Amino acid sequence: MNQSSNRNRHKPLSQQSPNSNQHSTEKLDTWQQDQTKPEPIVSKDLDTNLEYLRKRFGHSSDLVTRQFVIHTSIRMRVAIVYVDGLANQDIIQEDIIQQLMRDELQASNMSKEQLIRYITEHFLPVGGVQVLSDWNTLISNMLLGQSVLMLHGTNQMVTMSTTGGNSRSIDEPNTDVVIRGPREGFIEVLRTNTALIRRRIRNPDLWLETMQIGTATQTNVSIMYMKSIAPDNVVNEVRSRLKKIELDAVLESGYIEKCIEDQNWTPFPTVFTTERPDSAAANLLEGKVVILVDGTPFVLVVPVVFNQFFQVVEDYYSRYDISTALRILRLIIFFISFIGPSFYIAATTYHQEMIPTWLLISLLTQLEATPFSGFTEAILMEIMFEILREAGVRLPKAIGPAVSIVGALVIGQASVQAGLVSPAMVIVVSVTAISSFATPSFHLAISARLLRFVLMVSAATLGLFGIIMTLIMICAHLCSLRSFGVPYMSPFTSTLRTNHDDSLFFLPRWLTYMKPKLSKSNSPVK
Known part of the structure; x- marks a missing residue:
């Protein structure tokens, strides 16, 4: 049996035996069934909750637990749990542990629920504080870099925003190179990419929606659009197509691109990709929708026309x-x-x-x-x-x-x-x-x-x-x-003169009235 499995290991999937493919399919089905099982109820015992987390993460070495005691008079046992590499240890040490270990807690006559509320209001100088009592949300927050505060004697836990870890610094993009223009490019951190766009469009009409796609990876995918400019039917269509995606993993924006294209059987790209925040901001101001995927510097822009692939952002700076x-x-x-x-x-x-x-x-x-x-x-x-x-x-x-x-x-x-x-x-x-x-x-x-x-x-x-x-x-x-x-060949297929102002010939701004190419008044043809 072992020799047969070793032989199959070095063969392509098309040449492997049907039993090996069936075994792989059974393992995938078993994993998916495990993911759909309901999580157990959070216990009031601290040791039980910690043991469940260790088993849930497979006793992984990057799951860090720090137990200590607060309030010397009542000897309250607490624990801080986080994933090493995703959370910022300096914030956890200086802003959470040191604050809680100070003997200034006046909690002699408080219940455990009142104590949690008192701690969140007076001893946690961090953002994103949230009280939870279910494992699914708590584990998802931990995988986003948040840390968890557990108290013995209560089934309520506190999650705090301590996202950190190492990431690539903002640098000049390698694909969209220009002579004149900003030198900033997107990186693999989603929140940094959204901040780069908001620096260029300081407008509350720039809306952001985030969802998780991928059964196994739970990848954060965000859409950004100008509420006052982008057509509602385009935004709703983008949102609808993203929600219909059923994938086990989303590791790059190309996974999303293949699932939301109008036509897959075509050699021409129907989704525009860019690494430049100024290019994404310019498309947002034209009424388009930008899709950002966590873990990749390439963002998607929809809808797109054929003429857009011959334009570079440097044209508007010259x-x-x-x-x-x-x-x-x-x-x-x-x-x-x-x-x-x-x-x-x-x-x-x-x-x-x-x-x-x-x-x-x-x-x-x-x-x-x-x-x-x-x-x-x-x-x-x-x-x-x-x-x-x-x-x-x-x-x-x-x-x-x-x-x-x-x-x-x-x-x-x-x-x-x-x-x-x-x-x-x-x-x-x-x-x-x-x-x-x-x-x-x-x-x-x-x-x-x-x-x-x-x-x-x-x-x-x-x-x-x-x-x-x-x-x-x-x-x-x-x-x-x-x-x-x-229409992919817009504006060449349009009979309106105003649609050709920025197609092939780029007219000076003082001669044309610059307005969004795709606005609510010019909704796309269905």
Whole structure:
């Protein structure tokens, strides 16, 4: 039996025996049944409650219990319980234990319930003080970093806000890099992220709602929106979709993103992600909803439109003419990364008459020395470049860029000298790769990388006609998408002139009346 389990341990799940999969499913079902069992009633005996907590946490070494005596005349036994690493030990030691151990407690004629109330009002200089008598809420608060005060002789316990522990400091985001703008980025602590947004929007209309998602992880997920600007139907739809999520674990905002998208069968992103608080604040002021997940610096913004992926927050910090030129340049760069190799394949294979004579002679001279067709060359070079890019991302930072750069130079030069690919194809693939890096949104760049292979197959099959037919189908697909009721191709599909003020051309603020793009007066189309 042990040998069989060891053999299955090193096999993929698809090759494991049905008994092992059944055993794993039974363990998961047993764990879920244990979670649904009602918690026992809180005892009045301190030792019984402490023993239950130790068993509930599996006698984990990070569960800290500190027992001591208060009020020397009545010798009241109490205990402080917290999870090491989640709670701030300095606050517990200085503001709770030292305060309670002072012999200033006048509790000779008090009942235990009156004593708890007296302690919370006079001896606990911390926030978030709450009196509880059920285990579920108490354990959830402990896992959030709160500490628990237990008294012998009563079933009421006091939880206090002592959240602390180590976390990453606020630093410049790694993905949303700008030349001009704030250098603050979100971190993995939810409350810090909400505070970064409130620093930029000091308005009581900025509402915050928090819920817990994940049966096992109980991850805190918050939504923020401007009550006076965000449409009620969009906020209700976001709230409804989040409440319908049934997952065992939520470790990153990507778990939430997959569950709330309008359309899963699409290569294009329908949820916007950002690491910048100023970008999240700008979207809130446009009437959108921001979703923050504890444990990740990436926040989600809904609803989103296709044009938003070509805009960066730096556009609003620069001159309007420069911002407009950069937006047009980004759109051109996206189309180059999208149809660059396919256009080269179609032109050299089917439509040589489109190429100038002197350039055509040079290209044909290069193609004669290569054993493969233009389509085969493009496929091989694109796959090789994707391998190098993935290797550069996964390798350590010290050697990743060096390996990717040296690998591209060596392999490209060696391929040309060996006559496997033409120099023109190396240039086309390189320009396409650089263009994909210049796309502001990483998720949209991935979509272009995937659809690039589809366009290459269409170009090799039908030439420019295949490219045009594929582009028409892609445009029709884009027009059919919606993000929380908002058309994905807005504002290009809108006939109102005011909706185009901040689409492709960025007009100066003194020339336009800046108002939220998505407000209650402009509710999304259902």
